Amino acid sequence: MASFDKTLPDVLAHEGGYVDDPDDRGGETYKGVARCYNADWAGWKTIDRARKRRGFPKNLERDAALQRQVRDFYKQHYWDKFQGDAIPEQALADELFDTAVNLGVARAVTFLQRALNVLNRNATLYADLVEDGAFGQRSLAAVAAYLKQDKVADLLKVLNILQGMHYIEFMTKSPVQEKYARGWLKRVKIAVA
Numbered sequence: 119m120a121s122f123d124k125t126l127p128d129v130l131a132h133e134g135g136y137v138d139d140p141d142d143r144g145g146e147t148y149k150g151v152a153r154c155y156n157a158d159w160a161g162w163k164t165i166d167r168a169r170k171r172r173g174f175p176k177n178l179e180r181d182a183a184l185q186r187q188v189r190d191f192y193k194q195h196y197w198d199k200f201q202g203d204a205i206p207e208q209a210l211a212d213e214l215f216d217t218a219v220n221l222g223v224a225r226a227v228t229f230l231q232r233a234l235n236v237l238n239r240n241a242t243l244y245a246d247l248v249e250d251g252a253f254g255q256r257s258l259a260a261v262a263a264y265l266k267q268d269k270v271a272d273l274l275k276v277l278n279i280l281q282g283m284h285y286i287e288f289m290t291k292s293p294v295q296e297k298y299a300r301g302w303l304k305r306v307k308i309a310v311a
Contacts, residue, residue, distance in 0.1 A: 119204065120211030122197045126189060129216050132305060136165070136175035141294055148178065149188050150219060156195075161187040192219065199223040200230075200253040206262065207270045213277050216305055221284060224251030233276035234260045243267055274307070282306040 133150030144152030148165055156162075164184045168177050178184060196218045197203075205211035217226035228251040235246045244263040247256060264273060285303070289296045 119206060120202055120208045122193055122202055122215075124208060125202075125212045125215050126192060128212065129192070129219050130188070132216065133219065136178060141297065148175075151188065151191055156191070159187070159191060161191070196223060200227055201258060204258055206265060209274060210261070210270050213274055213307075217277065217281055220305055221281070223253075225284070227251045227253045227257065229277050229280040230261075231257060232280060233273055234264055236276060237264060237268065237273060239267075278306045 130149055133147075136148050138146040144150075144154060146153040148161060151159055151161065153159075153162055161184055164181060164187070165175075165178060168174055168181065168184075171177055197215055200214050200218060200223060202211050202215060205214065214226050214230060217229060228249050230253075231247040231249040231251075234244075234257070235249065238244055238246065238260070244260045247260055282303070285306070
């Protein structure tokens with residue numbers, strides 16, 4: 119089964135530290151936790167206190183309690199929402215987690231459901247899933263059925279194709295977002311055969 123603690127450092131490397139970019143729809147963020155969407159996160163109180171001290175924002179990294187709050191936030195709001203501990207392949211859990219953090223849990227799960235539907239050999243491995251973005255027992259059973267017959271690599275490719283297409287469509291609709299293209303494309307991991 120997949121491990122949250124194995125994947126968290128990779129996601130946090132993408133998310134960075136403290137940022138307050140006016141072009142970012144998330145606005146003020148710390149390690150990817152956006153204040154505008156998560157105003158009640160307890161970590162903001164710690165950050166607001168640290169802002170008054172010398173060495174801000176570098177001083178945030180030394181605050182062990184804040185780092186635990188970040189970890190707990192990601193576990194509760196992302197990993198647990200798609201039952202990450204029950205995913206049998208670490209690489210698949212890693213991909214779902216990273217996509218969920220960057221694009222939202224519902225979108226990540228919808229990508230998974232769509233990918234499983236196009237790879238189910240015309241519903242001979244399992245019935246098509248409803249692409250509703252809700253990860254439940256049917257989605258988990260489909261993952262298990264898929265992995266009994268096929269390698270995770272093809273599933274990961276389809277997930278990354280969907281993720282990449284989302285970024286392209288988003289930047290096409292909002293060209294100011296193009297400044298984030300290189301960072302987003304680092305999250306799209308398509309192996310060249």
